[in-house]
Amino acid sequence: MSKNFYITTTLPYVNSDPHIGFAMEIVRADVITRTKKLQGFEVFFNTGTDEHGQKIYQKAIETNKSPQEYVDEWAEKFRGLIDLLQISKDVHFIRTTDDWHVRAAQEFWKTCDKNGFIYKKSYQIKYCVGCELEKTDSELVDGKCPIHPNNEIELRDEENYFFKFSSFQKQLLDLYEKRPDFVVPDFRQNEIKLFVERGLEDFSISRLKSKMPWGIPVPGDPEQVMYVWFDALVNYISTLGYPQDKDNFQKFWVSGTPTQYCGKDNLRMQSAMWQAMLLAAGLPHSHQIVINGFFTGEGGLKMSKSVGNTVDPYEVVEKYGAEALRYYVCGEVSMFEDSPVSIDLIKQSYNTKLANGLGNLVSRIMKMSESNTPRLNEEKIERLEEEEIPKNFLEYLEKFEINKACDYVWNKIGEMDKFIQENQPFKVVKTDKEKGDKMISDLVMRLYSVAKMLNPILPETSEKIKELIKQNKTPEKPLFERK
RNA sequence: GCCGGCGUAGUUUAAUGGUAAAACAAAGGACUCAUAAGCCUUGGAAGAUGGUCCGAUUCCAUCCGUCGGCACCA
Numbered sequence: 001m002s003k004n005f006y007i008t009t010t011l012p013y014v015n016s017d018p019h020i021g022f023a024m025e026i027v028r029a030d031v032i033t034r035t036k037k038l039q040g041f042e043v044f045f046n047t048g049t050d051e052h053g054q055k056i057y058q059k060a061i062e063t064n065k066s067p068q069e070y071v072d073e074w075a076e077k078f079r080g081l082i083d084l085l086q087i088s089k090d091v092h093f094i095r096t097t098d099d100w101h102v103r104a105a106q107e108f109w110k111t112c113d114k115n116g117f118i119y120k121k122s123y124q125i126k127y128c129v130g131c132e133l134e135k136t137d138s139e140l141v142d143g144k145c146p147i148h149p150n151n152e153i154e155l156r157d158e159e160n161y162f163f164k165f166s167s168f169q170k171q172l173l174d175l176y177e178k179r180p181d182f183v184v185p186d187f188r189q190n191e192i193k194l195f196v197e198r199g200l201e202d203f204s205i206s207r208l209k210s211k212m213p214w215g216i217p218v219p220g221d222p223e224q225v226m227y228v229w230f231d232a233l234v235n236y237i238s239t240l241g242y243p244q245d246k247d248n249f250q251k252f253w254v255s256g257t258p259t260q261y262c263g264k265d266n267l268r269m270q271s272a273m274w275q276a277m278l279l280a281a282g283l284p285h286s287h288q289i290v291i292n293g294f295f296t297g298e299g300g301l302k303m304s305k306s307v308g309n310t311v312d313p314y315e316v317v318e319k320y321g322a323e324a325l326r327y328y329v330c331g332e333v334s335m336f337e338d339s340p341v342s343i344d345l346i347k348q349s350y351n352t353k354l355a356n357g358l359g360n361l362v363s364r365i366m367k368m369s370e371s372n373t374p375r376l377n378e379e380k381i382e383r384l385e386e387e388e389i390p391k392n393f394l395e396y397l398e399k400f401e402i403n404k405a406c407d408y409v410w411n412k413i414g415e416m417d418k419f420i421q422e423n424q425p426f427k428v429v430k431t432d433k434e435k436g437d438k439m440i441s442d443l444v445m446r447l448y449s450v451a452k453m454l455n456p457i458l459p460e461t462s463e464k465i466k467e468l469i470k471q472n473k474t475p476e477k478p479l480f481e482r483k
Numbered sequence: 484g485c486c487g488g489c490g491u492a493g494u495u496u497a498a499u500g501g502u503a504a505a506a507c508a509a510a511g512g513a514c515u516c517a518u519a520a521g522c523c524u525u526g527g528a529a530g531a532u533g534g535u536c537c538g539a540u541u542c543c544a545u546c547c548g549u550c551g552g553c554a555c556c557a
């Protein structure tokens with residue numbers, strides 16, 4: 001079995017602040033990353049920022065910045081999430097404006113072109129003069145721009161390059177057939193399958209450079225730049241050094257079961273368009289696409305700034321810490337369905353699960369151990385360290401059911417609380433020292449095993465607990481102060 | 484409009500053709516190692532109407548409600 005693993009988030013488009021939905025995505029991908037590392041895999045974990053396009057170009061102009069200055073600032077904001085959310089330090093952060101990526105996108109294009117899947121044709125673009133932006137049907141209300149309803153939408157003829165998406169219907173359906181768990185969860189796979197069955201249309205993959213200067217030049221045509229797809233999606237392989245670094249590509253894309261996390265709005269792009277593009281370039285398809293649900297505001301309402309029910313990850317971390325956020329997005333909500341989030345719900349989860357549950361248990365066990373029982377010797381610690389992580393726990397993570405993995409751990413926590421209540425080792429140790437010590441050190445060992453399972457989910461706390469056990473000390477301050 | 488999902492305790496979810504499970508929230512109790520935490524006990528649920536069946540929350544039909552997909556939207 002190959003011991004390499006590749007995982008990526010989508011790249012957020014840098015036209016607004018990082019929001020809780022993306023925090024969820026990157027944290028969950030990080031949990032899977034850390035799990036694979038625990039299992040001995042060499043992991044390539046990718047994230048980054050998507051920085052080209054008309055909307056960004058225009059925002060830059062509005063704020064009197066060059067597009068490059070504008071995206072540089074935003075890229076740093078998003079990069080800040082890595083530290084903020086305790087994401088693995090070795091995550092690869094790719095920007096679609098990186099030289100390397102630009103060249104990779106062009107090479108990828110050339111390969112697809114050489115293979116006969118790119119052609120040029122005339123295309124009608126819907127354009128709002130008020131916005132000075134191209135509009136899509138889904139953006140229009142009654143055929144008009146909702147921001148400028150008094151202006152008629154102009155239809156402009158443009159020669160654009162197209163990708164022969166239609167050629168891949170059968171191959172995509174074969175892929176879904178062959179791999180029933182290609183898209184997780186299954187109802188999303190069904191959704192994309194039905195979409196592909198209805199028939200595929202070729203899609204446009206370039207724009208006139210004169211109108212949209214902020215993009216990757218189309219190879220061999222100085223008048224055109226790439227439009228979204230052949231730019232943004234290629235990051236998943238350009239980050240690996242494609243096409244030059246063949247070893248790395250082989251190691252992580254070809255034999256690293258490439259796994260892509262994304263939100264449900266990305267289903268089509270990841271599991272159909274991108275797969276067809278890979279096939280067109282003669283490259284292997286992804287291994288698995290994991291589709292997260294969305295967060296909704298309290299009461300199931302869509303989050304929006306005007307309603308005032310958005311949740312700012314920076315605020316959450318400031319108030320309750322990164323691990324409260326990590327726990328909430330992993331253990332407290334559904335993995336695949338939409339779930340509510342609010343600062344209040346996070347607080348509640350912090351108090352019950354982290355402060356009263358985990359934190360309190362650590363205090364009560366370590367207090368008993370510190371004042372009664374000798375510390376575990378190094379040999380014992382080593383044996384605990386080598387002990388296998390429970391199969392059930394890992395199986396949940398294998399299926400990306402991180403919430404069930406969390407439940408598994410918190411069940412252990414509950415069992416230990418119950419054990420202490422029923423067997424009262426704190427009393428036993430006073431009357432029967434030997435028996436009491438045995439009970440207490442058993443508890444400490446069980447706690448160690450919990451700490452090990454917490455490693456992917458709450459990396460910092462996991463380490464803290466192990467350290468306390470090694471020193472046989474009760475925490476000086478509660479691990480999670482009740483709030 | 485077409486297609487699909489969903490509707491279970493106050494809330495979020497689970498399992499199941501034959502006693503409906505859990506978490507959080509609520510009420511009461513005994514304890515004290517612990518962060519007034521934890522433990523025990525209690526109350527509380529199947530959208531509606533029909534059908535199949537000895538028996539339906541589960542299968543079927545209809546209705547109501549709700550969510551999503553129906554392409555160029557990072």
